[in-house]
Amino acid sequence: MRLTQIELTDFRGISHRTIAFGAGVTVVEGPNEVGKSSVLEAMRLVREYKSSSRHRSIRNVQPVGRDAGPEVAIDMQTGPYTLTMRKRWLVQPITELTVTAPKGESLSGDDAHDRFVQILRETVDMGLLHALEVQQGDSLDQPELAQLPALQTALETSADDFDGYDELLARVESEYTQYFTATGRPVRAVRDARQQLADLAQQYRDLRDRSREMDEAADAHAVCRRLAADTAERVEQARTDVADLTRSSAELHVLQEGLASAEREHESAQQRLGALRDQLQARRELNDELEDLRQQAETQRVEAERLELSQTDAQTHARQTAERVASATTALTDAREQARRCEHELSRRRDHDELTRLGAQLERATASEAQLRAAEAVLRVQHIDDKKLRRLTKLQTEVHVATRMRDAAAAQITATRLGGDAVLLDGISLDAGAAREVAVHDHVRIEVEGVVRVDVAPAAKTSELDADVQHAQSALERALSRDGVATFEDAEHSAELRRTADAERQRAETELRAMLEVDDDVPEAIAELRARVETLRARLHSDDEPREPDEAAELDRTAEPDEAAEPPRRDSADLAVLESRSSDARDRLEDTEHEVALAQQANERARERLTEAATAAVRAAEAYKAALAECERLTARIDNDRQSLGDVALKELVDQAERSLQSAAEGVEQAKRRLQNADAEKIELQAENARRLVQSTTAELEDVRTQRDELQGRLKLLAGEGIYDRLQVVCTDLVTAHEHVARTNRAAQAVSTLRETLLRHRDEAQQRYVAPFRRQIERLGRSVFGRDFAVEVSPTLQIASRTLNGRTIPFDSLSAGAREQLALIGRLACAQLVSSDDGAPVVLDDTLGFADPERLEMLNAVLSQLGGSAQVIVLTCQPRRFARIGGAKQVHLTRAEHWAGR
Numbered sequence: 016m017r018l019t020q021i022e023l024t025d026f027r028g029i030s031h032r033t034i035a036f037g038a039g040v041t042v043v044e045g046p047n048e049v050g051k052s053s054v055l056e057a058m059r060l061v062r063e064y065k066s067s068s069r070h071r072s073i074r075n076v077q078p079v080g081r082d083a084g085p086e087v088a089i090d091m092q093t094g095p096y097t098l099t100m101r102k103r104w105l106v107q108p109i110t111e112l113t114v115t116a117p118k119g120e121s122l123s124g125d126d127a128h129d130r131f132v133q134i135l136r137e138t139v140d141m142g143l144l145h146a147l148e149v150q151q152g153d154s155l156d157q158p159e160l161a162q163l164p165a166l167q168t169a170l171e172t173s174a175d176d177f178d179g180y181d182e183l184l185a186r187v188e189s190e191y192t193q194y195f196t197a198t199g200r201p202v203r204a205v206r207d208a209r210q211q212l213a214d215l216a217q218q219y220r221d222l223r224d225r226s227r228e229m230d231e232a233a234d235a236h237a238v239c240r241r242l243a244a245d246t247a248e249r250v251e252q253a254r255t256d257v258a259d260l261t262r263s264s265a266e267l268h269v270l271q272e273g274l275a276s277a278e279r280e281h282e283s284a285q286q287r288l289g290a291l292r293d294q295l296q297a298r299r300e301l302n303d304e305l306e307d308l309r310q311q312a313e314t315q316r317v318e319a320e321r322l323e324l325s326q327t328d329a330q331t332h333a334r335q336t337a338e339r340v341a342s343a344t345t346a347l348t349d350a351r352e353q354a355r356r357c358e359h360e361l362s363r364r365r366d367h368d369e370l371t372r373l374g375a376q377l378e379r380a381t382a383s384e385a386q387l388r389a390a391e392a393v394l395r396v397q398h399i400d401d402k403k404l405r406r407l408t409k410l411q412t413e414v415h416v417a418t419r420m421r422d423a424a425a426a427q428i429t430a431t432r433l434g435g436d437a438v439l440l441d442g443i444s445l446d447a448g449a450a451r452e453v454a455v456h457d458h459v460r461i462e463v464e465g466v467v468r469v470d471v472a473p474a475a476k477t478s479e480l481d482a483d484v485q486h487a488q489s490a491l492e493r494a495l496s497r498d499g500v501a502t503f504e505d506a507e508h509s510a511e512l513r514r515t516a517d518a519e520r521q522r523a524e525t526e527l528r529a530m531l532e533v534d535d536d537v538p539e540a541i542a543e544l545r546a547r548v549e550t551l552r553a554r555l556h557s558d559d560e561p562r563e564p565d566e567a568a569e570l571d572r573t574a575e576p577d578e579a580a581e582p583p584r585r586d587s588a589d590l591a592v593l594e595s596r597s598s599d600a601r602d603r604l605e606d607t608e609h610e611v612a613l614a615q616q617a618n619e620r621a622r623e624r625l626t627e628a629a630t631a632a633v634r635a636a637e638a639y640k641a642a643l644a645e646c647e648r649l650t651a652r653i654d655n656d657r658q659s660l661g662d663v664a665l666k667e668l669v670d671q672a673e674r675s676l677q678s679a680a681e682g683v684e685q686a687k688r689r690l691q692n693a694d695a696e697k698i699e700l701q702a703e704n705a706r707r708l709v710q711s712t713t714a715e716l717e718d719v720r721t722q723r724d725e726l727q728g729r730l731k732l733l734a735g736e737g738i739y740d741r742l743q744v745v746c747t748d749l750v751t752a753h754e755h756v757a758r759t760n761r762a763a764q765a766v767s768t769l770r771e772t773l774l775r776h777r778d779e780a781q782q783r784y785v786a787p788f789r790r791q792i793e794r795l796g797r798s799v800f801g802r803d804f805a806v807e808v809s810p811t812l813q814i815a816s817r818t819l820n821g822r823t824i825p826f827d828s829l830s831a832g833a834r835e836q837l838a839l840i841g842r843l844a845c846a847q848l849v850s851s852d853d854g855a856p857v858v859l860d861d862t863l864g865f866a867d868p869e870r871l872e873m874l875n876a877v878l879s880q881l882g883g884s885a886q887v888i889v890l891t892c893q894p895r896r897f898a899r900i901g902g903a904k905q906v907h908l909t910r911a912e913h914w915a916g917r
Contacts, residue, residue, distance in 0.1 A: 016093040016139045016855045017886045018058075024086040024103075027053055027076050036856075037904035039882030044894040045908030051890040052151050055860050057087040059148075061100055062135065065128050066108035073104045082106060094138030100131050140165035144855040147842055154835045154862040157826070160788075160812040160845055169848040170787050184773050191770045194763035205759055212756045215749040222742040229738060232729050239723035246716040253712055256705040281679035288672035295665050298656060305649045312642035319635035326632050329625035336618035343611040350607040354600035361593045363555065368590070370551040377544050380530055384541060387523035393516035399509035403498055410491040411503045417487040421480035428453050428461070428471060436463050788812055791844040799836060799873045806837070814841055832865030836874065839863070843877060846885045856886040863896060875899040 022033045029050045034043060043051055056076065064070055076085045084106030090099050097116040103109045112127035114120035114134075122130050135141065143165045146158035160166055194205055201209070399407075431450040432438045438445045439462040445451060453459055461469040491503070500506045524537065531540040789808040796804045805818040814837050816825045826834060839862060846857050863871060878887055879901040889897050897903070 019090040022088040025083040026085045040887040040903035042889045043906040049908045066110040148858045151860045157813045165849045212752040236726040243719045250712045253708040277682040284676040284679040291669045308646045315639035322632035326628040329628040333621040333625045336621040340614040340618045343614040347607045347611045350604040354604040357597040357600040361597045383523045383526045390516040390520035397509045397513040404510040414487040417484040858888045860890045
């Protein structure tokens with residue numbers, strides 16, 4: 016099969032394009048998104064989809080933004096056929112097939128598609144067609160070649176010593192499938208036979224177990240019958256023993272009732288004696304308690320009289336301490352007022368001194384601040400700093416240099432006035448006998464009025480020097496204008512003023528920081544200083560205001576004698592004297608406060624003592640009253656109790672109750688001896704055991720009878736199943752099934768062994784079958800990798816490993832470039848082995864992207880060689896990659912050529 020031409024219309028972004036292919040190698044190259052991969056995709060769509068299809072692959076190639084259907088037309092030769100296939104999808108679908116050889120045919124619609132597919136299947140191995148097409152991004156994958164009929168035919172032809180076992184292997188496979196599935200598992204019939212054998216064996220085991228169970232049930236039923244008879248006999252004997260022991264228990268009951276009555280009488284006598292003894296003891300305790308209360312009442316009376324005297328002493332001491340506190344408090348008030356006056360005078364003197372110091376500091380700071388503001392004002396006005404002055408000086412120097420160079424190159428004219436006539440040089444009159452020298456760098460006029468006029472022009476060669484002067488002068492003037500000064504002298508004066516102002520500003524800032532002791536924020540420090548001065552002035556001014564008459568009189572009364580006679584003038588007293596007076600006043604105040612505290616503490620203790628004494632006296636009086644009341648209550652209670660029962664009568668009742676208790680105790684002992692002589696415990700134990708024996712043997716008899724009935728029913732059920740007869744039938748069927756399965760297993764084992772032997776021989780033959788393909792790969796690969804190149808090819812005709820320089824590396828472990836090159840060589844070997852009549856084009860879409868230049872050049876040579884026997888179509892965006900393929904047809908695509916955009 017060879018492609019002659021492909022035509023794409025409205026295919027993705029392609030509006031229309033036609034590409035013709037050569038018989039050998041055709042390289043279609045162009046930039047990305049120019050439509051190269053669309054060629055391979057169009058070939059596949061024409062083969063696989065009818066024009067009526069709306070598959071996603073078809074919709075993906077429809078042009079965006081246009082109501083047009085993608086269209087493809089392919090011209091090709093395949094086998095004896097020469098044809099043109101044209102399809103359009105989605106919009107007005109069409110399918111047209113035109114066959115020109117070996118005889119003319121024209122078909123359309125589904126008939127054309129079916130005939131096209133029929134011709135391809137008749138002339139081309141479709142698997143080979145797919146295997147030789149390398150789509151973009153799939154160049155690292157090896158093709159599936161083992162099942163390609165065209166390649167198999169070629170290898171069978173080239174493998175001289177290959178013997179086929181197809182007919183025998185087919186017969187063996189047919190027989191093998193009678194026993195095994197494709198995965199090697201037994202078929203259903205074999206599995207059913209084996210399962211039937213297993214089921215019969217299980218039935219045999221189940222029936223054998225049921226037969227054994229039936230025998231065991233019969234034996235158990237006989238045992239239960241005997242056990243039931245023995246248990247019934249034991250029940251009757253136990254009931255007889257219970258009747259005899261019940262009669263003996265009735266006699267014991269009478270004796271037990273006599274003992275219980277004697278014990279009740281004894282308990283009643285004990286309770287009555289206890290109550291009388293308690294009553295006698297309570298009366299004795301009341302008498303003792305009454306005597307104790309009388310003694311306590313006398314003690315409380317003596318204590319109350321003592322505490323009343325102590326309360327009187329505490330009242331006297333409390334009055335004395337209160338008078339001491341009042342006297343100390345008056346002295347404390349006087350000391351506080353004197354200390355306040357001294358502190359006030361001292362504070363005023365300190366404020367005055369602080370105001371004097373801070374005022375002078377503020378005055379100096381204000382002056383320095385004014386100097387700083389004046390310097391800053393100058394700096395704001397004078398903008399010419401040293402940097403600007405250096406720049407202007409440089410420009411001024413350039414002007415001077417240019418002027419001097421111009422003057423040096425210009426002609427020099429010296430004019431001297433000799434007579435009395437006036438001589439004008441450029442309009443300036445010369446004095447008599449005076450001479451003036453002028454450089455001619457511009458027009459110069461010498462005139463003697465009424466006599467002569469001489470005009471001197473500069474030489475032409477000085478024009479460049481004049482231009483230099485003008486250029487330098489213009490640069491200087493622009494710089495002066497930009498800096499805001501008229502002349503260079505003004506700039507020098509401004510810079511000098513700025514330097515002086517900057518030095519003055521730095522000096523003022525240094526003085527202010529040193530004076531105010533701050534590093535930054537000087538204005539804030541001055542404001543704080545000014546606020547402090549104002550605060551001190553306001554405080555001193557408020558102290559100078561006249562006091563109220565009452566306050567002044569109070570101060571006069573509390574002042575010291577010398578201070579009241581001649582009060583000191585403001586700020587006249589020495590600071591040390593004021594500090595000494597203030598310290599003495601504070602000491603006197605502390606002593607007075609200490610004295611007041613001591614007096615208050617003594618008064619507090621006296622008041623606490625008085626409170627405690629009064630409380631104790633009241634409590635003692637109340638305790639005495641309560642003791643008297645309790646004595647009266649207890650006396651009344653004792654008198655009332657004696658009126659109902661005297662002490663002598665109560666003692667006689669106690670003696671009588673003791674005698675009754677002794678008599679009841681003797682009756683209890685006699686009843687216990689009679690019951691003990693009758694051996695009541697033994698009779699009761701035997702009677703209880705006999706009753707329990709009746710219960711247990713009765714329950715045992717019921718259980719045995721129930722078990723006997725269950726076994727009897729089970730025997731009837733097992734006998735109705737016909738277990739023995741069924742066991743004989745299953746035993747016969749089991750023998751038959753075992754023989755059938757054994758025969759089947761022997762046959763399956765024989766055919767499996769034969770099949771394994773044939774497959775082993777086929778694999779050995781297939782290795783010889785793979786040899787031609789491996790030799791073709793190695794022949795092509797040695798041109799690329801070197802003379803020591805070798806490969807191992809698997810039975811599936813895929814490269815398993817590569818050997819180079821003595822090192823064998825599995826295919827999957829090779830680099831991407833080596834895998835891509837080997838996969839391509841495998842396809843090229845396949846294309847060369849298949850005859851040209853059965854072959855298909857090799858289509859490579861952007862491959863060999865991982866190859867180095869040396870191997871790429873050798874692969875170009877291999878492709879050139881392949882082009883002599885097979886058609887090769889290379890689609891690439893890297894024209895240099897395939898530029899050295901000898902004899903290749905080059906097709907250049909551009910975006911501008913028939914490109915619709917997408």
